[in-house]
Amino acid sequence: MSKKYVYLFSEGNANMRELLGGKGANLAEMTNLGLPVPQGFTVTTEACTRYHEDGQKIASEIVDEIYAAMEKVEKIVGKKFGDLENPFLVSVRSGARASMPGMMDTILNLGLNDVAVKGLAKQTNNERFAYDSYRRFIQMFSDVVMEIDKTKFDAILDDVKEKNGAKADTDLTAENLKEVVERYKELYKKEMGNDFPQDPKVQLLESVKAVFRSWNNPRAIVYRRLNDIPGDWGTAVNVQAMVFGNMGDDSGTGVAFTRDPSTGEKKLYGEYLMNAQGEDVVAGIRTPEPISHLQNTLPEIYDQFVNIAQKLEDHYRDMQDMEFTIEKGKLYMLQTRNGKRTAKAALKIAVDLVNEGKLTKEEALLKVEPKQLDALLHPAFDPKALKAADPIAKGLPASPGAAAGQIYFTAEEAVEAGKNGQKVILVRLETSPEDIEGMHVAEGILTGRGGMTSHAAVVARGMGRCCVAGCSELTINETEKYFIAKGKKYNEGDFISLDGSTGYVYGESIATQPPAVSGDFATFMEWADATRTLKVMTNADTPKDAAQAVKFGAEGIGLCRTEHMFFDETRIPAVREMIVARTEEQRRKALAKLLPIQKGDFKGLYEAMEGRPVTVRLLDPPLHEFLPHEDDDIQDLAKEMGLDFEELKGIVQSLQEFNPMLGHRGCRLAVTYPEIAEMQARAIIEAAIEVKQEKGYDIVPEIMVPLVGEVKEFSYVKEAIDKAAKAAMEDKGVDIDYKVGTMIEVPRAALTADEIAKEAEFFSFGTNDMTQMTFGFSRDDAGKFLEDYYSKSIFESDPFAKLDQKGVGKLVNMAVELAKPVNPEIKLGICGEHGGDPSSVEFCHNIGLNYVSCSPYRVPIARLAAAQARVKEILNK
Template sequence: MNMRDCPDLLEITPSAGVERVRHGWRAKCLQRLVRMDLPVPRSFAIPAAAVQTIAAGRSGGLPGLSALFETGDGLVSVRPSAVMPDWGGPGTVLNVGINDATHARLAGRIGRGNADAIYLSFVQSYAINIARLDPDMFAQEGDGALAHALRLYHDEMDEDFPQDPARQLAEVLRSMARAWDGPSARLLRQAKGAPADAPLGLVVQDMALALGPGLSGSGTIQFVDPVTGTPRVTGRFRGQHHGAAVGSGAETLYLTCDERGTSLEDVAPDIFADLVRFGVAARERLREEMQIEFVLTDGRISIIDAVRLQRSSRASVRIAVALARDGIIPRTEAVMRVEPRALADLLHHQVDPRSPRDVIARGINASPGAATGRIVFSAAAAQAAAAREEACILVRRETVPEDIRGMHASVAVLTERGGTTSHAAVIARGLGKPCIVGASGIGIDGRARTLHAGARLLREGDEITIDGSSGEVLAGAAALLDPALDEAFTQLLDWADAAGGIGVRANADTPEDARTARRFSAQGIGLCRTEHMFFDADRLPAMREMIFADKPADRKLALDRILPMQRRDFIELFEIMAGLPVTIRLFDPPLHEFLPHDREGLRELAESLDLPLSDVTRRVEALSEFNPMLGMRGVRLGITVPEIYDMQARAIFEATVEASRKGAPVVPEIMVPLVSAMREVELVKTRVDAVAAAVRNERRSDFTYRLGVMVETPRAALRAGDIAAHATFLSFGTNDLTQMTYGLSRDDAGRFMGIYVGQGVYAEDPFHFLDNEGVGELLLVGARRARQQRPGITIAVCGEHGGNPESIDFCAEAQFDYVSCSPFRVPVARLAAAQSAINSRLRDKT
């Protein structure tokens, strides 16, 4: 073929100027296979610019197409070749060029039945996809189907089926080019992260026939398990299968003899050995685990294509580590190849992707992992099930702080309401339990103890599976994969830590949280929410006594009962963290959260306090607020009821003294929540300093501590310069800061957030992805003003965004000191921090 006659057809040779940006990934991959001397059929690349011209109908047909049919059997295939394989493209078209003359020639060589199957397959494809005829009309198979299809095409189109191979190919190219440019294809590409106007190249390749005498057929082969990532040769070989065309004597063989049934390894060991050899070469040269598509023609191998093996999250980690250990890629590249969020799948059980899924409801995937259990509708029922050692799933309209014990007792949580930073989502992530929130398609009847999921009616005790990674609720018990915290996982994170990056701490409220944080190599605790400690059964009565006390002395008396318990909590945290920093947030929630609101609960409380029910009811009503999240909570409570913060400060300092005597010196970090004014910090600091001095005198022991502020109001961010004068660190609580900046309820926004994101009001859910332009600007302004006032001040983020890879990159660029996130998101944050550091160094080099 004279290439000067067809400048837009570039033959893929070792030295050809194939470029991924012009010709696509498939063309470039085929060139690499050709350079490896693999038996690749003659192939041609059509650049994206020519494809756009074809789609617009301005080309008048590519010159020189006839020359493509002058070798071999005179048939070609056409495949899409986008810049990235994940962007997809129109379906492959096989057997282009077959006509009556070619059919007759093939019938003499491979048999009439096989030739009929090939011709029929192309006529059906052409009629449906090119001529746009009714698919049902061309569904006939078997004897006489080819003649029927050709006659039907003539009747519908008023012309014979095209016999000119060049015309066939031109129409196929035009159809594929226009399919890529259609509105549905554009939307699909955008969903995969591709630009709407992404270019498309096309590849034209000589057909290797998989029908005929001898060992003929088509198959795929891969060399690691796509679910586990362990080395294993798998695949299928389909004898006498040529695309959709099936010849006589067709059978399916496994690749290896360790699987059931007949294997290609047994039938043709030399061919199998060659395929393995090709796979090893492709892995080394392409620097990736590949799936190879091949055809056998009378025992002769043709390598048709090679694509990156589709893999699970756990397989992606093992593959990246194995490639680095074998010296095929550098360690830093292994770190960059794994999507940080993929690590979340390795920490928990996962639904086996190979098993069937009976989906009965969908919601927001708030906490990853999967678990199977029986439905319960209350925290008490969850605790009762746990006492029977029976796995249960807590189902609520939305959870409240009193549900924490039930969440501990259950294996997963499902709520009808809520978003990614609602109470259920935050606590479940901290506990490492699967959670789906905002499942608006379900209906919960607490009294009847039933759950409506679409047309399904489920009762308490029925078994379901929660897939917190996908947001799907499954009926019954699904097959689960175990967590994959193996040596490859550890190795990847060790390499990530070696790459450096922003510090990563954990949000840990309990000793178990702290142990999890240490297991995942967190650099300390960046947020310990002390209020969760008050909901324990042995502390709640004293807390309620304090709430009902009228005098400071009476409040102190009640809190003195809690003091030793708090002290034990902090001693255990300090000992577990072994000298690593521990940031303790002082009491934050409004007091009404510790009180019952139903009549039975109020009656029991009145009895325990020995008060009239009317007095208890009035007190509860007096504490209620129209908007408690913006009411008397956080530092406002600490100033108006200072005995609470006094008790907590004493517990912290006494624990500091005791833990320091037993082990590494402890320097506690005390964080004041919900600050909006400098004076608030001054007042709290004065009392905390007084408590510190008293403990030093009483215990005759010296210690230091750091006082900081949780910046979660817009005013605190704007006045960070003033606040920094009295603080050694600022930690942005981005959950509440986002809520207050947007004026959105983080518990209710999930009801409409999908619509807002879908219509482009917000690019992403701001509770899931940090809003760099709005909330992010407050972070930058606050950090800059704080550093101007106090150059050495520590700046951090302790909201749920701290475990989000994109948010971590923002914080790293802003030169924050650390992020803090749920313990089970620490590995994700460590990998994201390393990738941000590596990318930063690459940008500096360029």
């Protein structure tokens, strides 16, 4: 049987999400539930992938299926494409497996032409409405399908309004709109060299192709990269009978959620506009009414909608985001999906659904995206500082949280400022999908127009960004890059603050304070901890970071980088003295100065961790990093150290390397200068003994040897560590257990892991360096070309942010499989940046690691990701 590429809504169901996309599967499911869904069909995701494989062409058999499905739908609705008497109009919308709001393209009112517009006028007895629909279609088709700049159409519309004294689109008469249509068609012909297409079948096929193409538009590629959505999924296309919310005062359109997407409160939440089409609500062109007001306007419709909303939430067992249209007093459901929500709302909804008996705790764990927790793990406004500040404006509290930064008026400038380390507030009249990268780098988003379900609000909530929307009190001039509030002008680069929980805007940078893990957050994380088997450690080099990580649930330190301690101004002189020493005796003398300082560092960490495991990595970077390189700085240091300038400059030059990443660093330093490793090992052991004696914590230090690629390297350094540890314990008269292991970051170490595992007691995979060495490019320089790799679909994600499971991951897995048979007790973990990336954490769980280690603020993210990995494992069995 040949493959089927097109399904009527009545032929699908919710379980066909991979094939029909999220929107198509849910339209089919709502149809099966007997809800009032306009008829239509879905062109599958497989048709999209084939379109791209075939060189952006729709195969003839797929075209035949599309036309056959259209004929079936025409018969069901009793209308005909392009007909003079009873024209059939459709919408063409994208629908990927994962929700990607606003990232791909939509075409409405498709099927209108010079004949059908007269039929629509006759059918509705509303000539103005018919020509308004036609002008909207021409502009949308020209923009989305043919890529003609939409502002050229806006200029025509504005000109006609000005000539006729119309303040709004709704003030234009049918005759005015006929003029707009004719001028739109003239513009189309001028731009394209041919007439606007009159054949509805041509319009349909070109629109389907445009949606398929939009899967790879720049904003969709960025969104997929930010949300771990594979590029080979493709998007489905939904062709659905048009229903019109702009046919008068008994018609309207809206968006609603079964619960408040900002707070999680259990109440119907949303907005609608009477006599409007859906894009009017989403774009924020007019300010909508709250959904509760519909009870006064159309009480029967409101009651029907409330019942449907409850039915959908009960069916999907999750908060639903619904789009609806009312046409001539009849309600139609255009979409339902699991709603985007803030982190705070996600946690409340998950906990409430368990308490309501709708979900198990394990099922609830899958309802929160781990990355969303990031929004709860960063500072909020300091109440004292906030009390002293006066707001300059108030908008809608579209996405909660606090943000302070410098204002920028375009996404491009926001991205550039972000790269320069600035905290950014993106200020726009209204955001569009093209702003996605600017929104991602921004601390917060401020718009002059739009409601609680506008693009800015929905995307900001999904990203966990603070957002104040619809701030009409501001006069925003994007072109000249300023806004005016209360008579004062704020220019690009000025500081402001946003409170996404109240909607207030402040004309200054307001101090913040750390977050707290409590309430629903604490309850939810308890469920996660009870479920996961993978431990979560932290990368921390100071007691302050360690204490913060413990508050966030860290179970120990998986990586303490000792070189970070060496740069402190109080100890850098002794470090430099050690580096420039010409003899071992001189070097040991300098190291003796560092020993008590290092011991103090480790004692601080042990005390902060209160007996939890601590893994300390021996000195890793090349020594030249601790020395100055400019002549003036070398001259100053020479005076300070009592050395000749030329002598010191010679030492500096001798230590410089062509490729430091692959140079004299890691265990190679300890092979050349074992006394460095001995000093650090002694400090580690003495600190553990003293803290045990002083605090009673039973500490088992873990000493990590970095950059091992050959087992003999490890054995040599381990011998120096054991010698120092033995001496420390003899001096203290106390014996303690300790472990010596290595960081697996050189590909050869992974390939010979069975040999190294015979000697090492633990492996910690340093996937930052392993990624650099496996790909053969530098993390510091890759940014220069990675954007080209994303745009040309060579890479889908940054391999330094999301573990490359096919390559680097294969090396990690190989090392695990080689190590375990020769050392069943070996402890295995990961401490690269990937330790806080949810998909990488799931990979670590699946290959049998014991722990992941990540930065303190990513600990809760890793805890939830580890729990979700365990739940998925259980469900797949």
